[in-house]
Amino acid sequence: MDEVIEKLKKVEGITSKTAEKILIDIIESKEKLNIIKDVLKTIDENFDNCPICNFYTINKKCSFCDNETRNKDQICVVTSKKEANKILKSDFRGMVHVLNGEINLNKNISPELIQLPKLFARISKDMEIILATNLTFNGEVTANYIINVIKENCKKISRLARGIPFGGSLDYIDEETLINAIENRRIIKK
Amino acid sequence: MDEVIEKLKKVEGITSKTAEKILIDIIESKEKLNIIKDVLKTIDENFDNCPICNFYTINKKCSFCDNETRNKDQICVVTSKKEANKILKSDFRGMVHVLNGEINLNKNISPELIQLPKLFARISKDMEIILATNLTFNGEVTANYIINVIKENCKKISRLARGIPFGGSLDYIDEETLINAIENRRIIKK
Structure with missing residues (x-):
């Protein structure tokens, strides 16, 4: 047993x-x-x-990438499928990119291991990238790393509004708070 | 999803x-x-x-009923396989009988539904029955019901010692406390 x-x-x-x-x-x-x-x-x-955003596909269809009505110029970057699932149920109409974790130097989790190259390959000049990583130390490290790489390659970068308690994990946030935080996102580069 | x-x-x-x-x-x-x-x-x-004690069998062998070194004249009555599993890991050397629940009149759980007829069929004059039901209202109802039915049919009836906090569920008790409570069991009929 x-x-x-x-x-x-x-x-x-x-x-x-x-x-x-x-x-x-x-x-x-x-x-x-x-x-x-x-x-x-x-x-x-x-x-x-999903080979593009790393969310899941059902019968080869991704609810984000294969939905023509979504805004392809807005990518919300999250750390796991769970958070992407919450965003799917919210009013947000853009795309997502699922990182599968956060950069963690103590655990030797480097940018290559969390699907960051795939994110960078998707980014183009007309896009807004919304960083929805956790507001924890490793979440901040991940967000700052992404900002540094992409700041010249896209139109707009934003982070979730501080509606989410500091140190909080996105996992336990209700959908209402999450969509509010997306709507009130803080612009980093305009 | x-x-x-x-x-x-x-x-x-x-x-x-x-x-x-x-x-x-x-x-x-x-x-x-x-x-x-x-x-x-x-x-x-x-x-x-297990068709006898309602614990689980692996390759048709029950760790209690098919273990010749165990004392067949001691049956410890528990409400679930989980508790039987704890008893298996402890120093107790008798048998068990798994009830699959407790009598609960509010939920229409009657004695027949929780493997009590099977227990009664196992009992004989030389046996000690150790009642290890939870010390909650329904656990007490179940224990009292069993005592009433078997008191003339066995040698000894005992309950777990009150080492277990009142109102406590056996599920969260460590093995040490459990075996202590078996050793210090209170004799109801001698």
Whole structure:
């Protein structure tokens, strides 16, 4: 049992306690086991990473990149798919770029590891880049690094408004606050 | 995405936030997806419910019922497999019986629904029954119901010592405290 729990813990979001609950529930009920099997099949067959923005695609379609009604000249840079998912549900009508993490010198996470080259390749002169990295130390490092690289290559750079508490992780912010922060974004280069 | 999250939430222990984290992790990494697939396969092929005590079996063997060195005349009655798992790791050398819940009149959970008939069928004159239900209202109702039914049919009935805080759920008790409470159990019938 402990062996199986250790395996499950390798998946993001699953703690020992969660793993134990899940295992007991699926031992007791084949129905629950089939639910997870179904979900894995759906993910395996229909979901993938978007080659452009690194959000997920369903049946090869990305809700951002393959939506013609979105403003291609506005890219909101976020650190994870979770935040991109929140932005998808908000009123924001531009594009996103999912970094998959933040620059972290202590953990040897360099710009190449977090999809930054892909971001830089997307940027053009007419664009506004909205930096929506976390307002934490590593989030700031990441934002400043991006600003330095792109400042000559785009029209406008902005950061989320300080509606978000200092030191706060975007993960726990409600959608309302998030869209407010996008609307009140602070212009860094105009 | 929300549809898949709703599905996963049907499994015990998975909240919306956990489901989202799991899904994003398995979209990003096939390796994680395969870990869960592996776990499901292992559970499906090797794990089952023990027909005697309702703990789990691995390859049809129950760590309690199929272990000849355990004392068959001592049955510790618990409400879930999780607690049985803790007891398995402790120094207790008797058997267990997993109830799968507690009697709850508000929720129409009657004795038949929680594996009590199976418990009663196991009891014999030479046995000690150790009641390790939670020290909550429904745990007490369940314990009292069992005491009333079995008091003439076994040698000894005991409850866990009050080392466990009143109103406390067994789920969050460490193994040390649990084994102490078993050792200091209060005798109800001698």
